[in-house]
Amino acid sequence: MKENRLWYTRPAAEWHEALPLGNGRLGMMVFGGVEEEQVQLNEETFWSGAPYDGFDDPRTKAHLGEIRELLFAGKYSEAQALCNRYLVCRGGGHNDDQGLFGSYQTAGDLYISLPGVRGDYKRQLLLDEGRAEVFVGGAKREYFVAYPHNVGVIRIPDCPEGFELRYERENCSVICDENEITAIGYLPLKFCVRIRYARSAGALTVYIAAATAYGTGADPVETCAALLDAAGTAGYDALRRETAAYFTEMLGRCEITLEGSGDRALLPTDERLASPENDPGFAVLYFNFGRYLLLGSSRGALPANLQGVWCKDYRAAWSADYHININIQMNYWFAEVCRLPELEAPFFAFMKMLAVHGAHTARVAYGCPGWVAHFTSNPWGYTSLGCSPVYGAFSTAGAWCLRHVKERWLYGGDLDLLREYYPILRGSVEFFLAFLVRDPRTGYLVTAPAGSPENSFISPTDGKRVNVCAGPTMDMSILRELFSFQLEAAAALGVDADFAEEVKTALSELPPLRIGKYGQIMEWSEDFDEAEPGHRHMSQLYGLYPAAEITRSTPAYYEAARKTIERRLAHGGGHTGWSRAWIINFFARLADGAAAHENLMALFRNSTLKNLFDNHPPFQIDGNFGGTAGIAEMLLQSHNGAIELLPALPPAWKDGAFTGLAARGGFVVSAAWENGEITHCAVAGPEHKPFTLRFNGKTVEAEGKFVL
Secondary structure, eight states: OOOOEEEESSOOSSGGGSEEEESSSEEEEEOOOSSEEEEEEEETTOBOOOOOOTTSOTHHHHHHHHHHHHHHTTOHHHHHHHHHHHSSOSTTGGGOTTTTSOOBOOOEEEEEEOTTOOSOEEEEEEGGGTEEEEEETTEEEEEEEOSSSOOEEEEETTOOTTOEEEEEOSSEEEEEETTEEEEEEESSSEEEEEEEEEEETTEEEEEEEEEEOTTTOOOHHHHHHHHHHHHHHHOHHHHHHHHHHHHHHHHTTSEEEEOOOGGGGGSOHHHHHHSOTTOHHHHHHHHHHHHHHHHHHSSSSSOOBTTBTOOOOSSOGGGGOEETTTHHHHHTTTTTTTTOGGGGHHHHHHHHHHHHHHHHHIIIIIOOSSOOBOSEEOTTOOOSOOSSHHHHTOTBHHHHHHHHHHHHHHHHOOHHHHHHHHHHHHHHHHHHHHHOEEOTTTOOEEOSSBOOTTOOEEOTTTOOEEOOBSSOHHHHHHHHHHHHHHHHHHHHHTOOHHHHHHHHHHHHTSOOOOBOTTSSBOSSSSOOEESOTTOSOOGGGTTTTTSSSSSTTSHHHHHHHHHHHHHHHHTTOOOSHHHHHHHHHHHHHTTOHHHHHHHHHHHHHHHBOTTSOBBSSSBOTHHHHHHHHHHHHHHEEOSSSSEEESTTOOGGGOSEEEEEEEETTTEEEEEEEETTEEEEEEEEOSTTOEEEEEETTEEEEEESEEEO
């Protein structure tokens, strides 16, 4: 059975039960009411706030030397006190969600009153057609967000004579003309929502456009009018057909089938969610839903934010911003393996913006060349330190973003792409070459002051909880990868030989991974006691996943990584959706399919809402995307010098198949298995390109392609 549908027997009672629709720019949440329909609207640029370079504090660089001396002397609490004053942004920074930093916001709600409508009920979301349907008394309502025509579309075939449309949103003026509603307001950017509708032969058709002046300066009222005119000219049938074809092609690039669900596959989605253990097909549905969500939230001017493109609030949780200390990266973990590189384009463009604003932060806050970005950002290019060092002192966040350029290069080998992004890669390296300082205790080059994202340790000198240190493990892992990528890129492009030598020297002087007293990968430069042994972040395991520093080729670290995860879980780790999703990927890299599956089930049971949105809580979309990546990682890996089939297959998935997954090197892979053994596989890539393939306990060397 093809797992391409979410369906329910009741209307949505709450927002997180509604069905999400999107085309990468515009979003709708369909409640599926009977006598009154509610459709909550979003548009990716509905952000408050404004561009502002005043968050960087020039006092930071004046106190770096003093802070470093305290850190190297082991006076962590004293260093913490200075960092609390000077290793922070000015003003409200990212907490200024009602001011300059801003927040992502709802575009309002459309209500359609349908008095007297009755009948049997069902609603469903067709993933591979990008369409929601609501059945009432045998009549089928349809909802979709058109691609490439950027409008929301609703068709109600049995619309009664007494129907009414009502639009609601704060802080705007609403004008109701014949067959049209126009709302105009300021965020402070000018915005417009325009709704055009017509009833003919008993059927109501509604077109919805929304826009701001972000990025173009165009009048959003005129933009919306042009969108509605174009949609009306194309007509409902063409919009429906084009949108369905788009979703079918994009989601059809890869497919997974898992046998064994039986009659459970016929149950409503919320009933399947309540008991997912003996339902392998539900994991496939979740995988397809994750790809659908990225397709619906990342094809416009901005990348998918903490809520993708779907947000009901005016002041969203964490502003629904761009957390770049794992969350935005997690959003795109599966884009390459699922052959959806187009969806990364907004994220790649976002990196260019970060580099521009991050150059100001590097210069003003640190007195360094190049560029730097910290733990969070917004559409205005926020790159400053945070309001507190516990999360805001993470200076390698921008460098982490750049690993997605590396992944694109590894999967596709595109020299033009490498050439395009080499300047921002070089700029990040330039910053760290200037920022790194030699730790007199070890002789290594380290980041200082620095922090391990959002985590704290106990100072060994006075027992106080602190979070600033020198050379935390994640920083060093990211910089090893960054510097290595710069060397590879410079060699491939034939540029920067002298600069590469400088980078090579610095790379050799970074501290290695270290194993601590519990047999774990140490998180900090010293084996500190942890303030929260079950912390949601597991930053010290960056080298296991998403990077490829810890593999079976490094057995001591490989085993220490397992102990690190077990220790986190024993103390309550994985309690947020995205954190649990990360753990799935960890166990997949450890080739432990049973543990990966166990944590996938925990993600379903504890962190998944009725409409399958991830629950941080509240809703945060990175768990959906991380879980999707984890499912792919269980079936195919290519990070360790070979293409490995079923590297972490759970016992519960004994029979199945996949087609169209991508492997690094430009290869497309398909496979089928019975009772855990590969019965068929096909690998196709560049002609005469050698590769190593591993399956069923054997290794095959081939060139270009292989078929079993």
